[in-house]
Amino acid sequence: MAEATTQARGGIHAASHPPAGRHATEPVLEIAGLTVSAGPVDLVEQVSLSVMPGETLCLVGESGCGKSLTCMSALGLLDDGLKATGSVRLFGTETMGAPERVINAVRGRDVTMIFQNPMAALNPVKRVGAQIAEAIGEHTELRGAAVDRRVMDLLEQVGIPKVERHKNYYPHQLSGGMCQRVMIAMALACRPKLLIADEPTTALDVTIQAQILRLLRDLQSELGLAIVFVTHDLGVVAEIADRVAVMYAGRIVEAGPVDDLFDDPRHPYTRALMDCRIGFSREPGTMLEAVKGTVPAPSARPVGCNFAPRCPTADARCQAEPSLSSDGARAVACHFFDPSAGAVRQ
Amino acid sequence: MNPQFVITKLVRGTLTLLLTVTFVFIVLRASGDPAQIMLSDEASPAAVAAFRERWGLDRSYIEQYLAYLTAIIQGDFGTSFRDGRPALEVVMERVPVTLLLGFTALLITLALGIPSGIMAALFRGRWVDHATMSFTILGHSIPNFFLGIILILVFSMTLRWLPSSGTGSIWHLLMPAVTLGTAAAATVARFTRSSVLDVLHQPFMRTAKAKGIPYDRRILRHALPNAAIPVVTVVGMRIGGLIGGAVTIETVFAWPGVGMLLVNSVNQRDLAVVQAVVLLIALTMVLVNLIVDLTYGWLDPRIELHNRRAAKT
Ligand SMILES: Nc1ncnc2c1ncn2[C@@H]1O[C@H](COP(=O)(O)OP(=O)(O)OP(=O)(O)O)[C@@H](O)[C@H]1O
Numbered sequence: 001m002a003e004a005t006t007q008a009r010g011g012i013h014a015a016s017h018p019p020a021g022r023h024a025t026e027p028v029l030e031i032a033g034l035t036v037s038a039g040p041v042d043l044v045e046q047v048s049l050s051v052m053p054g055e056t057l058c059l060v061g062e063s064g065c066g067k068s069l070t071c072m073s074a075l076g077l078l079d080d081g082l083k084a085t086g087s088v089r090l091f092g093t094e095t096m097g098a099p100e101r102v103i104n105a106v107r108g109r110d111v112t113m114i115f116q117n118p119m120a121a122l123n124p125v126k127r128v129g130a131q132i133a134e135a136i137g138e139h140t141e142l143r144g145a146a147v148d149r150r151v152m153d154l155l156e157q158v159g160i161p162k163v164e165r166h167k168n169y170y171p172h173q174l175s176g177g178m179c180q181r182v183m184i185a186m187a188l189a190c191r192p193k194l195l196i197a198d199e200p201t202t203a204l205d206v207t208i209q210a211q212i213l214r215l216l217r218d219l220q221s222e223l224g225l226a227i228v229f230v231t232h233d234l235g236v237v238a239e240i241a242d243r244v245a246v247m248y249a250g251r252i253v254e255a256g257p258v259d260d261l262f263d264d265p266r267h268p269y270t271r272a273l274m275d276c277r278i279g280f281s282r283e284p285g286t287m288l289e290a291v292k293g294t295v296p297a298p299s300a301r302p303v304g305c306n307f308a309p310r311c312p313t314a315d316a317r318c319q320a321e322p323s324l325s326s327d328g329a330r331a332v333a334c335h336f337f338d339p340s341a342g343a344v345r346q
Numbered sequence: 347m348n349p350q351f352v353i354t355k356l357v358r359g360t361l362t363l364l365l366t367v368t369f370v371f372i373v374l375r376a377s378g379d380p381a382q383i384m385l386s387d388e389a390s391p392a393a394v395a396a397f398r399e400r401w402g403l404d405r406s407y408i409e410q411y412l413a414y415l416t417a418i419i420q421g422d423f424g425t426s427f428r429d430g431r432p433a434l435e436v437v438m439e440r441v442p443v444t445l446l447l448g449f450t451a452l453l454i455t456l457a458l459g460i461p462s463g464i465m466a467a468l469f470r471g472r473w474v475d476h477a478t479m480s481f482t483i484l485g486h487s488i489p490n491f492f493l494g495i496i497l498i499l500v501f502s503m504t505l506r507w508l509p510s511s512g513t514g515s516i517w518h519l520l521m522p523a524v525t526l527g528t529a530a531a532a533t534v535a536r537f538t539r540s541s542v543l544d545v546l547h548q549p550f551m552r553t554a555k556a557k558g559i560p561y562d563r564r565i566l567r568h569a570l571p572n573a574a575i576p577v578v579t580v581v582g583m584r585i586g587g588l589i590g591g592a593v594t595i596e597t598v599f600a601w602p603g604v605g606m607l608l609v610n611s612v613n614q615r616d617l618a619v620v621q622a623v624v625l626l627i628a629l630t631m632v633l634v635n636l637i638v639d640l641t642y643g644w645l646d647p648r649i650e651l652h653n654r655r656a657a658k659t
């Protein structure tokens with residue numbers, strides 16, 4: 001397994017665009033062989049990925065395939081009941097199994113996260129402005145009125161109107177979309193180097209979504225911000241991704257540069273995703289409906305390839321688990337993928 | 347806090363008081379001739395006549411009710427036949443003694459219940475948690491008066507460390523206050539524990555962690571303010587329990603407060619005093635509830651909206 005992991009990582013790396021940041025040689029986030037389990041059930045299995053400075057990695061896949069758990073593992077934020085093994089390196093430092101102060105040296109300042117459910121992710125008894133101010137006070141030298149000004153700047157940047165008034169609102173007084181923008185403002189408050197965004201634009205209308213994506217791109221060219229972006233929306237992927245990792249049932253099944261993946265998907269699951277994108281709207285949730293069947297629950301995953309029950313090309317070989325192998329540009333976990341040939345044999 | 351919320355609560359409290367007064371009035375009238383009930387058997391015919399005159403007993407019930415209400419609002423609860431003074435005066439001079447006991451018991455409740463509940467939650471499944479939970483089970487299952495008697499047996503009779511009855515020193519206060527506060531502390535500890543545990547699993551706690559806030563400040567600034575909300579309600583409810591408990595405990599420890607006055611007055615059929623105590627307790631309960639509601643509204647910004655919606659529908 002270790003061999004496959006190394007291979008896979010190599011593959012994803014080789015595919016990355018020339019990064020914009022200064023420390024171009026070292027990934028800001030490097031996950032290797034991550035497995036998250038709840039008791040005997042593995043929810044996430046052997047996930048490896050890495051993100052270079054200034055790069056955007058999109059994580060896509062159906063609901064329940066482990067995207068959020070992967071993101072939370074990266075920041076050491078899993079629930080107590082869950083166990084993570086493998087390796088997570090942030091800015092070159094191993095955080096898996098390290099004491100909390102190790103990760104706290106970067107968490108909230110150099111690496112921040114936007115959560116999937118913004119309303120629940122905000123403290124209900126604190127004003128939203130104060131919640132953003134807390135992050136600023138924790139990690140910067142700013143105090144008092146300077147913090148307040150920064151809060152209002154941030155809220156304006158994420159497109160919140162009447163910031164003077166809205167910063168004093170409690171989360172329940174704001175809409176889901178507004179809460180999401182508060183979350184985004186909070187995550188960007190200390191100018192992070194890595195942003196992990198778990199479906200950050202799902203509750204937003206198209207105009208605001210475009211504004212947020214523009215803001216992220218600006219920060220990217222300005223600060224060399226690296227982004228892990230979880231989304232269901234392939235339109236957004238096409239717009240912002242440098243590379244894409246496709247997850248299915250707790251595993252990465254394909255990873256590579258965005259153009260390659262869109263033009264020539266290799267894994268049968270990715271292909272199905274791309275097929276149903278054509279002629280479909282960008283509505284979240286619609287992209288996967290054309291793939292017949294549903295994702296198996298973590299406790300009911302099949303022997304061998306997790307995708308086999310839904311796979312149009314499955315055969316006897318698929319009783320064995322395919323490992324993620326790379327042809328240099330692309331990593332694919334399918335027995336039909338031949339790295340040396342550079343194409344899935346039909 | 348929005349004014350509508352405060353006004354709603356005030357109106358509700360006033361209505362509760364009015365209901366209690368009305369209820370007391372009806373009970374008094376329904377149980378026979380008030381002159382016979384309120385005055386002692388040996389009362390002179392002149393005194394009976396004066397009583398009838400004063401409460402307008404020969405007029406209609408509506409007029410009697412209004413007269414009664416007016417008198418109550420003016421603080422006139424009638425005269426204690428036992429010592430001839432106004433009933434309110436008799437009761438009020440006992441109030442400080444009971445308040446002293448009540449507040450000490452409340453202090454014990456909070457000082458014992460809240461920290462142990464928090465600790466039990468933070469160290470869930472460890473010995474602090476087990477110890478607290480065992481204590482709460484004990485605190486719940488032992489009736490107040492029984493605990494009082496046990497304490498007297500141990501600390502007064504056997505060890506002879508503490509006085510078993512009366513007032514005068516802090517040593518007199520100790521046993522009744524502990525007895526009264528223990529059961530309430532058990533409830534408060536249990537509620538605090540479950541409230542904190544619940545909050546610890548909320549997504550916003552994960553957000554605080556992701557922001558890089560260290561553990562102790564996550565607990566202090568994010569978990570506890572949220573966990574306090576249900577605890578305030580329970581504490582408020584337990585204050586009602588403390589008032590009820592004071593009656594028994596004052597009797598057990600011969601603590602000369604309102605509770606003991608009530609028991610004595612019932613025994614001696616000094617109904618003017620009984621009536622004054624009952625209405626005073628009702629007033630206290632309403633005030634406590636009001637304070638709890640206002641604290642709640644202050645702690646939880648969502649409550650106002652909720653109440654505004656409820657008020658509209
Ligand atoms: N604390 C937990 N205990 C047990 N199972 C969990 C826990 N958290 C998540 N899971 C399970 O792990 C799987 C992956 O969850 P995850 O939230 O990572 O999915 P996701 O890809 O983010 O899906 P979505 O697109 O719906 O957000 C799901 O089947 C989920 O039910």
Ligand code: SF4
Pocket residue numbers: 267268269305306307308309311312313314315317318322333334335336
């Ligand atoms: S390994 Fe087999 S079942 Fe799995 S995706 Fe490839 S062909 Fe389909």
Ligand SMILES: [Mg+2]
Pocket residue numbers: 067068069116198
């Ligand atoms: Mg998710």
